[in-house]
Amino acid sequence: MSKYLIYAFSVLVAAVVGESQVDADDAAGRPNIVLIMCDDMGWSDIGCYGGEVETPNLDRMAAEGMRFTQFYNCAKCTTTRASIVTGLHPRRKGGLLTRKMVTTGEVLAAAGYQTSLSGKWHLGSKDDTHPFLRGFGQYYGLLDGCCNFFDPSIPDPEYKGGRVREFGRNDERITEFPSDFYTTDAFTNHAIEQIKTAAGNKQPFFAHVCYTAPHYPIQAKPQDIEKYIGRFKMGWEEMRQQRYERQIEMGLIDPETWSLSQHDSKAYDWKNADHEFEDRRMAVYAAMIDSMDQNIGRLMQTLEETGVDDNTVVFFLSDNGGCSEEPGGARSCGAKPWSQKRLRRGRTVVGMGSERAVQTL
Numbered sequence: 001m002s003k004y005l006i007y008a009f010s011v012l013v014a015a016v017v018g019e020s021q022v023d024a025d026d027a028a029g030r031p032n033i034v035l036i037m038c039d040d041m042g043w044s045d046i047g048c049y050g051g052e053v054e055t056p057n058l059d060r061m062a063a064e065g066m067r068f069t070q071f072y073n074c075a076k077c078t079t080t081r082a083s084i085v086t087g088l089h090p091r092r093k094g095g096l097l098t099r100k101m102v103t104t105g106e107v108l109a110a111a112g113y114q115t116s117l118s119g120k121w122h123l124g125s126k127d128d129t130h131p132f133l134r135g136f137g138q139y140y141g142l143l144d145g146c147c148n149f150f151d152p153s154i155p156d157p158e159y160k161g162g163r164v165r166e167f168g169r170n171d172e173r174i175t176e177f178p179s180d181f182y183t184t185d186a187f188t189n190h191a192i193e194q195i196k197t198a199a200g201n202k203q204p205f206f207a208h209v210c211y212t213a214p215h216y217p218i219q220a221k222p223q224d225i226e227k228y229i230g231r232f233k234m235g236w237e238e239m240r241q242q243r244y245e246r247q248i249e250m251g252l253i254d255p256e257t258w259s260l261s262q263h264d265s266k267a268y269d270w271k272n273a274d275h276e277f278e279d280r281r282m283a284v285y286a287a288m289i290d291s292m293d294q295n296i297g298r299l300m301q302t303l304e305e306t307g308v309d310d311n312t313v314v315f316f317l318s319d320n321g322g323c324s325e326e327p328g329g330a331r332s333c334g335a336k337p338w339s340q341k342r343l344r345r346g347r348t349v350v351g352m353g354s355e356r357a358v359q360t361l
């Protein structure tokens, strides 16, 4: 059985890579790495961290591996991503990713790894910043920050500028998508292809899987939404109390040193909220995470079926906490549900040239 790790990725690359360039024979036997990152998810949303969303595959990873109770990110998609692929604290001057930096893809490729990235990149698409040109031998996904989950060729709504988001495979642009398309499934399909191919070769592999779920727009499949309808009628005030109590029971929180924080000053009053709308909004958000967990189950199954699970380390993390933006207003499909009402501790600090997250939950 694999020893899965959950919620961290920093020192492993340095630990497994010693030489600047190695051949396939030297690289053989080194551990495979699967680094899964989701987008804008609050840490208390998934089951193994006290949330309501059914995440049996992540829960299994947590049970067989390790959960981290302290984790720091860079507050926003791009800064966290720049940091995780370079190991450097991002600076805006000159761009978040420059040729003066090496990426994990470049370092691991030089160490004999087969490298791939499936999903969101958000660090650029020019010669110096495109993932296919920056160490990821196989790329498929969204070069931009977010897109329509069912058809990325659909332009953004007017309130987001109305542009079409850039999507591609390796260095080619993709502009048409099949009728049954859903980004979370498509990213997983690509990652599974890469793992199956790589597992048959002598060299180890590095598969970076970057889901756009549950970043806005909030879009999920009807069958996934259905099972969550009605589950959030307790309201966000009661929900955060329930999560807090579950996290104490799980040993994630020490109530002696961490009391439940005050409500966010921008949080709406549940008593005056449209309960049907808010319940449904949260059900769609939950369904996006549920779908991601189903797909992570497919990834884990692929590792087992290809016989590489005993020599593969798997990480899961979120690039930042729950999003507090509401593009299009509180009742648009771009609105982020309940983010300011979930468990919070500290606050996110973003400044020019120096982004840091105190702790985003």
Ligand SMILES: [Ca+2]
Residues within 6 Å of the ligand: 039, 040, 076, 077, 215, 319, 320
């Ligand atoms: Ca994000």
